[in-house]
Every structure is written in C-alpha cells, then in structure tokens.
Amino acid sequence: MPEDKTAVALRYDPGAGELPCVTARGRGLIAEQILELAAEHGIPVRRNPDLAQLLARLAPGTAIPAEAFAAVAAILAALYRLDTEGPAAASAGGE
Numbered sequence: 556m557p558e559d560k561t562a563v564a565l566r567y568d569p570g571a572g573e574l575p576c577v578t579a580r581g582r583g584l585i586a587e588q589i590l591e592l593a594a595e596h597g598i599p600v601r602r603n604p605d606l607a608q609l610l611a612r613l614a615p616g617t618a619i620p621a622e623a624f625a626a627v628a629a630i631l632a633a634l635y636r637l638d639t640e641g642p643a644a645a646s647a648g649g650e
Contacts, residue, residue, distance in 0.1 A: 562586035563610040564593070565619070567631060574618040575627055580611045599637060601630045 561582050567575035579589055593600050606626045610619065619627050 559583075560586045561604070561607040561611050562589040563607050564589055564598075565610070565627065575631070576618045577610055577613045577615050579615060580613065582611065599634055601633065603630070606630075 559582065562580070562585075563577055564579040565575045566578045581589055590600060592598075603626060606623060609623055613620070
C-alpha cells in the first residue's frame with residue numbers, strides 16, 4: 556500500500572445546522588484503517604484525492620473550509636441519492 560494514501564472521515568448532521576466536520580484523518584496505514592472501518596460499518600466511500608489532501612490538513616472536530624463546500628456538497632448529494640434511490644442513482648451523480 557502506498558504511504559501517500561490519504562483518507563478523511565466526515566460527519567454531517569443536517570438537522571444540527573452545522574457544517575460537515577472532519578472526524579478522522581490519516582495517511583498510509585491509518586488511511587487503510589479508516590477505509591476498513593468504513594467498509595465494516597457500511598459507510599460509503601468516495602474517492603477524491605485532491606479533496607482528501609485538503610481536508611487531511613484539518614484537525615478532527617474542525618468544520619470543512621469554504622473552498623471545500625462544493626466538493627463536499629456533491630458527495631453529500633450522492634450519498635443522499637444512495638439512501639433514497641439506491642446505488643445506481645448515486646453512481647449517476649459522478650464522483
């Protein structure tokens with residue numbers, strides 16, 4: 556596994572009225588563990604290396620920065636479609 560692999564976990568509660576925030580971040584083996592935990596818990600994973608690099612600089616508990624809003628919103632929209640319409644709908648939204 557490449558050491559430069561990066562993973563970032565986000566949390567978003569639309570009812571709370573807060574921005575999505577970083578809950579975990581890591582590179583290398585830590586990134587692999589984050590991805591394994593997501594798979595074990597049925598948490599969808601989206602691949603976006605540029606966004607991951609940006610968000611990996613944030614400490615856990617930090618809200619996403621303004622420059623990440625559009626990319627994170629697209630991911631959240633795809634996840635919403637996945638929840639409401641199934642896997643084919645989420646794929647149609649792109650990555």
